[in-house]
Amino acid sequence: MTHTAVDVIRTKRDGHRLTDDQIDWVVDAYTNGVVADEQMSALAMAIFLNGMDSTETARWTKAMVDSGEKLTLDVGRPTVDKHSTGGVGDKITLPLAPLVAACGAAVPQLSGRGLGHTGGTLDKLESIPGWRAQLSVDEVVAQLRSVGAVICAATTGLAPADKKLYALRDVTATVESIPLIASSIMSKKIAEGAEALVLDVKFGSGAFMKSPDQARALATALVSIGTDHGLRVSALLTDMSVPLGNAVGNAVEVAESVEVLRGGGPRDVIDLTIALADEMLSRAGITASPRDVLASGEAYETWARMIRAQGGDPDATLPTAKHKHLVTAPADGYLTTLDAYAVGVAAWRLGAGRARKEDPVQPAAGILCLAKPGDRVTKDQPLLELHTDTPDAIPAALQSLTNGYEIGDTPPPITPLILDTIRG
Structure with missing residues (x-):
């Protein structure tokens, strides 16, 4: 059947569901330049306003996967990946990947860079002298076989339709659409080739999804898409109202991650790392105790081998x-x-993040949280330590922290870090 962009846009504009054939055609045509940016912008807005049902979303995801290559990870171990929807101080990938690898799985963690108030895993790791993010597919497979874990940039051939559409959504106010978010995340993860996937879907001020209900809706959509494509998928709903751990930034988060791998570190980082590791190993069919492996030092040794590789x-x-x-x-x-949002914006203004994808970041910039909610403090006690190479950025960072912290007469109620787990 021959389609036109106008017909596809009209279908969704008028509230109808797109057929499989329409979806396959429009995603392919946009990837190859047949459908123009302004036409895909109109379709994205129609999807934003009228939504897509689960069948449409699954097909849209498949079309984006089919727009590029799909990795085959024959590495001699069960493969399992983790994805976080992003937050402040969310360095969990750094201790988690080597920990799960030390337990016997292979972890192909294709990660991204930070934008705005949320940090990027690659930016953090690039604060380690000599470490490189860009690996070939052959290098990824070889490292998974030899080390069991790799954290690197996605290859350009994975889901090119998503890369093109993501950039368009960012400048057309169509980012906040659960079908488009879910298909964006899952197209890359399915193309990556892992057999199982655990998602950390965050909610709260520092997260993309502000409420638990929004996070649950996204998590449900992600799990549904993954299950439809043959993945073993779980999603944890986790609180991002407060920065995770004590360090927010790049090098400071690497240091905190190493502290966890060596048996120390903040309790919330340890607890979430262990919970995600337990779920990843369960999805991979591996019986092991990540807490025992972490205590043994094996996870740190795997980290060191991964960094050297x-x-x-x-x-x-x-x-x-x-x-x-x-x-x-x-x-x-x-x-x-x-x-979390106030601290994340302050860290960004200090140089830890970027406003545009091409902006540089400062490896040493960030914030240390010297107290966390529930702590008893005295007047003039240090609460936050701001780090930057550009002192002119400090006033703007302090402005971001206005109303970002409060002192009261009674401790706040204790809320769980992990609200729920959704499994496919």
């Missing part, structure tokens, strides 16, 4: 900031609020 020096001194600034408590009491 990509040209990095795990023993090298990490970059440190040229300028530091303390934010202190204005009164005695309990720290009742530490807003």
Whole structure:
């Protein structure tokens, strides 16, 4: 059947479902330049306003997978991946990938860079001297066989339709669409070739999804798509109202991740790492105790081998900031609020993140949270330590933190880090 972009746009504009043939045609035609950006912009807005049902979303995902290559990961171990929807201080991939590999799985973690207030895994790892993000497919497979874990940039051949559409959605106010978000995430993960996938779907001020209900809807859509494509999928709903761990930035998050791998680190980072590892191993069919493996030091040894395999020096001194600034408590009491979004924006303004994809980041920029909600603090006690190489950025960072923390007379209620788990 011959289609036109106008007919496909009209179908969705008028609230009808797109046929499989329409979806296959329009995704392929857009990838190859037959459908123009302005036409796909109109279709994306129609989808944003009128949605897609689960069948349409699954087909849209398949069409994006089929737009490029699909990896075959024959590496001699069960393969399982993890994806987070992004947050502040979310360095979990760094200790998690080597931990799960040390338990016997292969973890092909194709990651991205930060944009705005959310950090990027590749930006963090690039603060390690010599480490490189760009690997060929052959290098990825070889490292999975020899080490069991790889964290690297996605190859350009995976889901090129998604790369093109993602950039368009970013400039046309059509990002916040669950079908388009879900198909974007899952097209890359399906093309990656892992047999199982665990998703960390975050909610709260520092997350893309602000409420648990929004996060649950996205998680359900992600699990449904993965199951339809033959993956063993789970999704954890996790709270991102408060920064995860004590470090927010690049080198500071690497340092905290290494601390976890060596048996220390903040309790919330440890707990979420173990919970995700348990779920990943279960999905991969492996019986092992990640807590015991973490305590044994094997996960740290796997981390060191993974970093060396990509040209990095795990023993090298990490970059440190040229300028530091303390934010202190204005009164005695309990720290009742530490807003993840405010801290994330402040870290971004200090140089830890970027406003545009082509912007550079400062490896040493970031924030150390010296107190967390529930802690008893005294007047003038340090709450936050700001790190940057550009001191002119500090006033803007402090402005971002206005109303980002509060001191009260009573401790705040304790809320669970993990709200629920959804399994396919």
